[in-house]
Amino acid sequence: MIADTPPFKVRPQQTYVPCRQWNWQPSRPFVVELVEGGRVKVWEPFGGPSGLGCHRWVALASLHESGTTRTGKERQTGWRLHAGPPSQGQELCGSCMTWVDRDQLAVSAWGYGHSTCAPCKTKIDQVVGI
Ligand SMILES: [Zn+2]
Incomplete structure (x- = not known):
């Protein structure tokens, strides 16, 4: 096969x-x-x-x-x-280790892999209790 x-x-x-x-x-x-x-x-x-x-x-x-x-x-x-x-222009979310489009980022950081995507930010906020 x-x-x-x-x-x-x-x-x-x-x-x-x-x-x-x-x-x-x-x-x-x-x-x-x-x-x-x-x-x-x-x-x-x-x-x-x-x-x-x-x-x-x-x-x-x-x-x-x-x-x-x-x-x-x-x-x-x-x-x-x-x-x-990644596709062109995507950035790494360091929380879920997935490449996301720049407009999907909730937090954009300088360090490679230190940015956070919107779904992760929502989860983090729930855990932190904001
Ligand atoms: Zn993420």
């Missing part, structure tokens, strides 16, 4: 989220910046000691198309694909 979906490929500007939020170490979502051989340079918008973001390298093999294995089990490690590369 020939599958008509294109094979999974890690590409720049895809976003990934951890398969498991917590296992032996906290994991954060990231944006792919560069694929180089068996490793991937990523940008974590809220990584680094100050939480203002950092670049780091992760193994290409840690990035998966989905959060479940071929046998249907939940993955315990690595990251799963969350959103594809």
